[in-house]
Amino acid sequence: ASGTIAFLGLGHMGGPMAANLIKAGHSVVGFDPVPAAVEAAKAHGVPMAASAAEAVTGAAVVLTMLPSGQHVLDAYRGVDGTPGLLSVAAPDTMFLDCSTINVDEAREAAAIALDAGHRSVDAPVSGGVVGAEAGTLTFMVGALPADFDTVKPVLELMGKRVVHCGDHGAGQAAKVCNNMILGVSMIAVSEAFVLGEKLGLTHQALFDVAANASGQCWALTTNCPVPGPVPNSPANRDYQPGFAGALMAKDLRLALNALESTGVAARLGPLASEIYDEFAASGGAGRDFSGIITDIRDKSAT
Numbered sequence: 001a002s003g004t005i006a007f008l009g010l011g012h013m014g015g016p017m018a019a020n021l022i023k024a025g026h027s028v029v030g031f032d033p034v035p036a037a038v039e040a041a042k043a044h045g046v047p048m049a050a051s052a053a054e055a056v057t058g059a060a061v062v063l064t065m066l067p068s069g070q071h072v073l074d075a076y077r078g079v080d081g082t083p084g085l086l087s088v089a090a091p092d093t094m095f096l097d098c099s100t101i102n103v104d105e106a107r108e109a110a111a112i113a114l115d116a117g118h119r120s121v122d123a124p125v126s127g128g129v130v131g132a133e134a135g136t137l138t139f140m141v142g143a144l145p146a147d148f149d150t151v152k153p154v155l156e157l158m159g160k161r162v163v164h165c166g167d168h169g170a171g172q173a174a175k176v177c178n179n180m181i182l183g184v185s186m187i188a189v190s191e192a193f194v195l196g197e198k199l200g201l202t203h204q205a206l207f208d209v210a211a212n213a214s215g216q217c218w219a220l221t222t223n224c225p226v227p228g229p230v231p232n233s234p235a236n237r238d239y240q241p242g243f244a245g246a247l248m249a250k251d252l253r254l255a256l257n258a259l260e261s262t263g264v265a266a267r268l269g270p271l272a273s274e275i276y277d278e279f280a281a282s283g284g285a286g287r288d289f290s291g292i293i294t295d296i297r298d299k300s301a302t
């Protein structure tokens, strides 16, 4: 897409993403209500507007990177006297939401954007702050084919993989399914390591077997929850994230919402959601999600 990108939400993810757009020579105008985010964005050369409406005026693309679906819908519709961005934007503006939100909310956002005469794409990301800074994010995109072609070159300035998953909401659907696998598999790997400890197995022995057998998965071989076998995993730095427990708890609540609204007979997804809510509420919010293993160990019989 040529033309200016209004970039709303310059937090942990949005800040470095906007900086990469600027680095690539794209025209960007940012807005964030939090002064610290504004200062950080300015330091990266991102010009900032005084309001979201000001940023959106004259923009070809409205890119949102906000905490939740409610934030996205409120920004689109307007709330507490702030004008809705759908009414401020020029006709046929591309509303590109990169936040992680409920599939139902993403479909609602698309429906109201289309109703207002605009275009809509959901493009949540994986890769975390490290990927946002390095420009190596993966984007999971829900879009009409022509809209996908429009946003792909923009997303490629911030990421290395851009996957078209289907129509409106399909990006969020892919993200929530993937993260449910991740949440459940990290618990499974952690329970197996604690069981191995009780049975007298070394971490390395279990790793050497499972990493080359049917227990192989990302939670084991990349984000290994015990220190040692994978030197770069967060377990080696006292579970400094990485992917924070609060974010895993959020993503599993989105999974739970999707499971409930579709009526899937899932048992592990809801249980994983409960387990990570507990982890986040008891000190794990700011630790890497693989720190769940310490909860399992602490609650086990001695």
Ligand code: NAD
Residues within 6 Å of the ligand: 008, 009, 010, 011, 012, 013, 014, 031, 032, 033, 034, 037, 052, 065, 066, 067, 068, 071, 075, 098, 099, 100, 101, 125, 126, 127, 128, 129, 243, 247, 250
């Ligand atoms: P964050 O809280 O650091 O940033 C969100 C920013 O949005 C904040 O600076 C906030 O002030 C701003 N904001 C709120 N309302 C706004 C509005 N109306 N207009 C403009 N700005 C507004 O969160 P984050 O970690 O950057 O995450 C953003 C999104 O990306 C979330 O949906 C999250 O789930 C998703 N995500 C995060 C990560 C991660 O590792 N942090 C990874 C993948 C996906």
